[in-house]
Amino acid sequence: EAQVTQNPRYLITVTGKKLTVTCSQNMNHEYMSWYRQDPGLGLRQIYYSMNVEVTDKGDVPEGYKVSRKEKRNFPLILESPSPNQTSLYFCASSPYTGVAGELFFGEGSRLTVL
Amino acid sequence: SQKIEQNSEALNIQEGKTATLTCNYTNYSPAYLQWYRQDPGRGPVFLLLIRENEKEKRKERLKVTFDTTLKQSLFHITASQPADSATYLCALNDDNQGGKLIFGQGTELSVKP
Numbered sequence: 742e743a744q745v746t747q748n749p750r751y752l753i754t755v756t757g758k759k760l761t762v763t764c765s766q767n768m769n770h771e772y773m774s775w776y777r778q779d780p781g782l783g784l785r786q787i788y789y790s791m792n793v794e795v796t797d798k799g800d801v802p803e804g805y806k807v808s809r810k811e812k813r814n815f816p817l818i819l820e821s822p823s824p825n826q827t828s829l830y831f832c833a834s835s836p837y838t839g840v841a842g843e844l845f846f847g848e849g850s851r852l853t854v855l
Numbered sequence: 856s857q858k859i860e861q862n863s864e865a866l867n868i869q870e871g872k873t874a875t876l877t878c879n880y881t882n883y884s885p886a887y888l889q890w891y892r893q894d895p896g897r898g899p900v901f902l903l904l905i906r907e908n909e910k911e912k913r914k915e916r917l918k919v920t921f922d923t924t925l926k927q928s929l930f931h932i933t934a935s936q937p938a939d940s941a942t943y944l945c946a947l948n949d950d951n952q953g954g955k956l957i958f959g960q961g962t963e964l965s966v967k968p
Contacts, residue, residue, distance in 0.1 A: 745898075776958075783960035784899070784944070799955075831898050843889065844956065846898030 743768045747832050747847035754822055755855050762817040762850045764832030772835040773815040774799070774844070775807065777828040784831070790815055822854040857882040859959040861945055867965045868935055876930040876962045878945035883957070885947035888921050888928045893942045893961065902943075903930075935966045 745766045754760055766773065774789035776799075786799030790809040804826055806818040815834075819826060829851050833844040858881045868874050878888070886907050891899035905912045905921045905928070912919045918931040932939050942961040949955055 781960065784946075784958040786955070833898075842887075843901035843904060844891075844899070846900070848898050849896065 743845070745832055745834055745845050745847035747830075747850045749850060750848060751851050753853045753855065756823055757821050760819050760822060760852075762819075762830060762832075762852070764815045764817065764847060765813050766815075766832075766834040766845070767813065768834060768836070768845065769812065770834035770836050770845070771812070772837060773809065774833050774835075775805070775815070775817045776831045776833065777801065778831060778849075779828050787817070787830075819852075822852075824854045826852065827854045828852060857949075857957075859883070859945065859947065859957060861943075861959040862962040863960075865963040865965060867967065870936060870966055870968050872935055874932040874935045874939065874964055874966070876943050876945075876964065878928040878930065878959055880926050880947060883926075883947055884950040885923075886950050887948040888919075889946045889948075889956070890917075890919055890928075890930050891944040891946065891958075893944060895942075899944055932964075935964075937966045937968050940965050 748763045771792050775787040776784045778784050785801045787805050788799050788807040790796045793812050796807050829849050831849050832847040835844050860879045889904045890902045893899040903919045905919045907923055916933045920929045942963045944958055944961040946956050946958045
């Protein structure tokens with residue numbers, strides 16, 4: 742089944758404790774992206790990647806890191822999480838790298854930073 | 856400033872009626888506009904994409920229009936069903952930002968039996 746898989750789905754952590762949210766897609770898509778979704782603010786892009794070893798900042802990259810060592814994986818790293826990073830996170834992929842076509846989203850990872 | 860605005864209030868309609876959701880944008884130059892459905896606690900799911908040179912697109916009970924003069928897209932669900940209850944997101948590809956996809960905040964639709 743074609744899908745984008747994120748882990749963990751739920752996580753409660755404390756300020757400053759490094760964490761990684763994994764994202765993997767099995768559709769051989771070139772484009773991958775991370776979004777956060779907050780009430781009243783909608784979906785905001787954190788980072789995106791057009792291809793392996795190519796990553797770029799989105800609208801809200803502060804406090805996050807990403808890597809794209811393999812085509813299928815695009816982990817999101819929070820080196821020193823803070824409470825304002827409490828949010829619902831979505832990973833997405835697309836077969837298009839230019840003007841984006843449809844995005845395929847994962848099920849989301851709900852992160853709480855205490 | 857740049858804005859994408861969807862109906863801020865939830866839309867409540869009766870089963871069988873047509874639901875119409877609005878997406879207005881300001882200071883963007885979209886080549887494409889997309890609509891997604893999102894159920895509570897789930898990731899958005901792609902529904903339809905319409906290009907700037909297309910006036911209307913249909914898929915089963917769904918219809919999308921795109922008016923670049925009014926800077927508006929309308930999303931219609933005909934013969935609505937309770938299973939259509941969800942939040943609907945519009946998203947546009949901004950030509951001036953390398954085609955980046957930008958999302959509206961979504962409109963919550965509730966279809967009552």
